[in-house]
Amino acid sequence: MHHSPSFAPRRVPLRRRFIHVFAAVFATALAFFSPAAALAFDEVFDSGHVDAFYVTAPDGQLHLSMKEDITGSSVPRSGDDVVLKVVEDAWSDATEAVPEIGQPTYFLPQTQDQRIIWPGWDTQPARDGGFDNVDLEFAEVSGPGSVYVFETSGFGDVKTVTDSGSMELTSGEVINQPNPAHRHVNWAFSEAGTYTMTVQAHSNGESSNAVTYTWEVGDGGDASAADRSADTGEVSNDQEATSTPRSADKGGAAAADKSGAATDKECTPGMTPQIKDDTVSPSQWRDADGATFYLSDKSSVDLPQEVGPVPAGQAWMIGSTQVDGVPWLGANTQSPTMRENIPGDVTWELAGFKGPGPMMVYSQGGLGKIVGDEWFRGNADAAEGTYSIAPNTHVHPNWVFGAQGTYDVTIRQVAKTGEGKQVAGEATLHFVVGGDKPAEAFDNGHFDLGAAVNPEGGDCRDGAAADGASASAGGSSTSTGTSTGQAAQAPSKGGSLANTGTPIVPFGIGALGLGMLFLGLGIARLAVAKAAD
Structure with a gap:
């Protein structure tokens, strides 16, 4: 009896079949875990x-x-x-x-x-x-x-x-x-x-x-x-999520623990305040002490309500958004030496004020609000207010002046190095409101006040550094102010x-991929076992 030829597939040796199945599963897993497949962005x-x-x-x-x-x-x-x-x-x-x-x-x-x-x-x-x-x-x-x-x-x-x-x-x-x-x-x-x-x-x-x-x-x-x-x-x-403000108590960061202060007349400041000048390219860091900012008529505003000590009506303002013809002065904790040496907050204190009228410095409020967090206020030659700025931050507050003339504003910056050493430095800025522009004054463009850090220096203020400055420099204190509508949390260094x-494969996806790999290996093993039977 004649039999038709068999077209049954030739049996592949068990070891080779296992290798083929394993290779296919491995290739799939490898493709799954490749950076290009997991995430196409750097x-x-x-x-x-x-x-x-x-x-x-x-x-x-x-x-x-x-x-x-x-x-x-x-x-x-x-x-x-x-x-x-x-x-x-x-x-x-x-x-x-x-x-x-x-x-x-x-x-x-x-x-x-x-x-x-x-x-x-x-x-x-x-x-x-x-x-x-x-x-x-x-x-x-x-x-x-x-x-x-x-x-x-x-x-x-x-x-x-x-x-x-x-x-x-x-x-x-x-x-x-x-x-x-x-x-x-x-x-x-x-x-x-x-x-x-x-x-x-x-x-x-x-x-x-x-x-x-x-x-x-x-x-x-x-x-x-x-x-x-x-x-x-x-x-x-009514709650703030964008910063770590401190209460505006007079004297601010100048009242207690002497552990970080140095009284030696030869003390080297641990911070040198600087102005980051973005009107040139590339940007340049310049000495902040004595820097002068000129506010022309382009800075004139009509306050709809009183803002701190500044009454409603005509005022002169550096706002939180840039205005052509007005110097836009912000705050900056991003200088290279600050990023390298200061892991926590930098506390700013209004250490001195003199001017022909009142001054108010504050963060922009949330939608529909004028004032968010108060930074500083100066009035009748009195200065008060402290404010802590998170590391690697660039922010623009509002600076409002209530009369024309020249204001001398001394700002002290305090922080702790990664080794826990308190460093500080201060500079006096001059704001000329109205009148003629002084020579060399900044009158337009983007500027930030920051500081260079010398970790070998210290806090050279006579007497003691404040408990408040010490604590805030470590970045542990929080409080609330006016909200932008976000959840009320201060910046957390442990977040x-x-x-x-x-590119990183998210944990859940990674676990799924591993599961697929082991599932594939199990299927391969079953296939080999079945073939053996």
């Missing part, structure tokens, strides 16, 4: 200062990229290699009060909150190529919800920043930056998920390269607003930090 930033839209002019050509102060100081990035992570803690009901929004959102205020990302833009370097007036075109904006962008004025009002006048940022919108500036605005995202923005800069008829920015918002889109409020500890707008390393 960095994930969930807190800290980022100039997302950084406009420069190398070789006279308009260029768009990113600059960040998270992994270092003014670190350049291409922009499309970074994920801007908006953490769940950003969920806030503050934007319910904004008519065009009218709902809670993931809210990034224009004043820095140490727990969340602080994105802004900087067009100052573009002036080197002759580009002063810059348009940021958002050619394409996509995501699971709406994106809102708007600005809070010095008196708590909100205003739009898009050319169309809409707070919602949609494809084709343009934001004009009329003069070279470093600027921060409010951002709000209505839903959790991934958003992308393809942006291009235009000026003088020229266009930059296009950069696609990626935002990862929230931890998921299933939680209700009530759930989010419960999870994030949502609080009223989660921004992901600033190489």
Whole structure:
């Protein structure tokens, strides 16, 4: 009897079959764990200062990229290699009060909150190529919800920043930056998920390269607003989350523990106050003592209400947002030596004041509010107030003066080194309000008061350093003020930090991958056992 040929597959030896199955499983796992498969970005930033839209002019050509102060100081990035992570803690009901929004959102205020990302833009370097007036075109904006962008004025009002006048940022919108500036605005995202923005800069008829920015918002889109409020500890707008203020008691940080003070006449200060001058490129740190800032008529404002000792009516102001023709003076704990030697807060004390009228220095309040945290107040030749600034921070308070004339403002900075040694230094700044501009005075552009740190120096103030300064320099004290709508937490040195390393597979995904690997190996073993049977 003739039999048809058999087409049954040839049996593969057991050892070879096991090797084939194992190789396939291993290859799958390897691909799963590869950085490109796990995350296609170099960095994930969930807190800290980022100039997302950084406009420069190398070789006279308009260029768009990113600059960040998270992994270092003014670190350049291409922009499309970074994920801007908006953490769940950003969920806030503050934007319910904004008519065009009218709902809670993931809210990034224009004043820095140490727990969340602080994105802004900087067009100052573009002036080197002759580009002063810059348009940021958002050619394409996509995501699971709406994106809102708007600005809070010095008196708590909100205003739009898009050319169309809409707070919602949609494809084709343009934001004009009329003069070279470093600027921060409010951002709000209505839903959790991934958003992308393809942006291009235009000026003088020229266009930059296009950069696609990626935002990862929230931890998921299933939680209700009530759930989010419960999870994030949502609080009223009467609480502050963006800083670590100290009570404004007269004398501030000058009252107790002598452990950090030095009385030797030959004492070397551990801090040398400096002004970071961004009107030149690259920026330069200059001696702060004796620095003069001139406030012309462009700084004149009409206060709608009294602000501390400054009465309602005409005043002169350096605001929390940059105004062309007014020197924009901020606070900075980002100098290289400070980043290297000071792991905790830097406490500022108003150590001296003299002027023709009152002065008030304060953080911008939340939406609809004027005053947030009070820093300092000076009146009738009296000075009071202390304020602690977190490490690696750049912030702009409001400086308000009640009369024309010259003000002498002495600010003392105190901190502790990583070895626990107290260091300090002070400088007197001069503010000339009205009248003629003094020679060499700063009258326009961006400046920050900071300090260089000499860890071999000390605290040279006669007598003792304060318990308050000592404690605040260590970064352990907190208090509350006026809210931006975020959860009421002071910056915590032990909290989660921004992901600033190489791509990392999240733990849950990693565990899943390992499970898949062992499952595959188990299947392979069963297959071999079955074949053996």
